[in-house]
Amino acid sequence: MPHLDEAFLDSAESLEALDSRGSLRALATSGAQVRRAIVAAREAGIDRVAGGDRPRSVLVASLGGSSVVCDVLDVLAEPGSPVPVTTRREAPLPGWIGPLDLVIAVSLSGRAQGPLALAAEAARRGASLLTVGASDSPLADVCARGRGIHVDVASPAPTSRSALWSMLTPVLLAADGLGLVDCSEAELERVADLLDERAEECRPSSESFVNPAKVLALGLAETVPVVLGDGALTGVAAGRAAAMFARTARIPTTHGSLPDAASQVVACFDGPFSGAGGAAPDGGSDLFADPFLDGPPAPQLGLLVLRDHPVAPGAPDHLDALEAGRLADAVVGSARDAGVRVWEVEALGGHPIERLASLIAMTDYVATYLALGLGLDPAVSRHVTELRDRTS
Template sequence: MFFDGSLDGPDALGVIDPVLRDIAGWGAQVRLAEVASADALAALAPGDRPRAIVAGGADGRLFRAVLEPVCPVPFVAWPHRGLPGWAGPLDLVVVVCRSGQGEDEISAVAEARRRGCALLVAAPPDSPMAAAAAGRGTTFLPAGSADPTALAVPVLRALHVMGLGPQVESEPVAAALDDVAERCGPSVPADVNPAKELALGIADDVPVVWGGSVLAARAARRVAEALRSASGRPALSGEADQLAPILEGAPEPDLFADPFEDGGSSAPRPALIILDDGADSPAAVAGRARLDAAAGSGSVRVQEVRATEGPDIGRFAALLATGRFAAAYLALGLGRPA
């Protein structure tokens, strides 16, 4: 049972204060990552273009989402141990690890060194991954942040200097995250707080999260993971054609159900969450229309999270931060650990 009074209760909010403070600090972490990597970035210069880029580790797909449309060489996300069999001295391997201790990431770095690949690595300076990466041909960005977006920004900046990616500035990304923290923080009442409104809207439902662009879809997957962890219930993300049948087949709402008497025994219904980053490609527009129609036919609630200003990575970060705030409030209302 969801207790909505907890979302504006100071004592209840104190329980999840460390989590909320962490998310609210993402903008500051972007700025700190910029300062920490300034010397390494200043030493970079355009060089010979690699044959291909391999992004190892869990964040490889994020880099692919940003780079693939504009990267002048083939780009492969490799979220496995080691590297693809074809990777060699002509290729650039990019690996990011917040802890510097990830086994898959260390394996990718060690294999890149063994094969003579160029390396771009972001990790804590005194970590096992930093030790594995040390050597000629490695560009090392020291990382002291637990936020993957904060680590991604200097890596994207480095790739731009190398002539392999779009220009990315830290401050617009940090400002977008600061804006989310201001609008979604615990002191903002539920009726004007986008994250609290989102948590209230999915309190008793199964979240179905969709984003129309490649980056918004990436954010949708991560928001669904956070909501799933917060609620202990299913939370789905995917392509519009995958999600539409779920909305169309939603159980009929029981207008006379009493959650206190029935004990929440009625069949759970989906609730559609649209992550809108301003994408207006034909595929995004068609996907949105398909889901709106499916939600209408199934009488499914639709909620929208919008971040349509600023750079692509800033909009991604804002969507993700709003979803993470919502997940924390959802856990609080359900009496679960955030």
């Protein structure tokens, strides 16, 4: 199993030296990203998106590090949106998109082929267009020719993964103006404050025994991770976490959300990565195992459960939340009985976007500390660079 150097994680200077593009610094600016994006969206005329008639449908296009924008809008709009909200990563644009519809295309560089092609086709068909990305980019040019609204991403970021809130905020403001979600500027300001608090809690200078992101990184590094959300909202955070663990920390990670993923996750507790193979009953290392006679310890399953904020009794969805909590408790109990190491992270805040932000921010820090603790630069992958060279 990989070894995570705790002393290295506790050295802010060592972390900064390895983090060549300032990924940790970029994550710490998440709150500032929200505030700057609010201003940029206002200056771009985001209110004009909802200035006329409500569109017949909304399609959101993003991929790679910005693909979670699609997932967030989808989960927030799904319960009560008056119009259909769909997501798309790649062309072609669905045949039913036309002048009565709105297409939102998101790309930090403004050059991602999927969103760019979808935006260009939407403009050709006369659909309303909102784009978010770099200024003076092909995406901005397509938007200008289609007489749409383009919001510049002004905040510098080493990767699209660390610029999430610069890209997501304008989309949420537009959706709020259209009545698709309840996510006003005031609510986003509270999100910014929460992200600032998370940045302080998970700062590099905070020692590993009090820094919750470093604690999780140290534990997960010794496991084969599974990230499980206890519902639809936390399922989006689980998908983002798995993507960050794979792309940033280079650790293959599976994910799912309850209730759908309960059986497939619990079934893994019978397999070769559960408490068997030289592990102690509590999922830790067997103190009496001899690495020369017994061989190296087998990789152990680790379960990271993302829990939503408890719903107050009397709330409309209290019974559904209670049932979801019982199922999550049952999965956690089964995991511990099987010798699987378990960690739980509970969402903070009251509004859905606040709760989601608290979970995403935590797992983003965990993934970045995982990479650094394993001696990897979070923003630079040799094989990703080679892949781009081979496909360019």
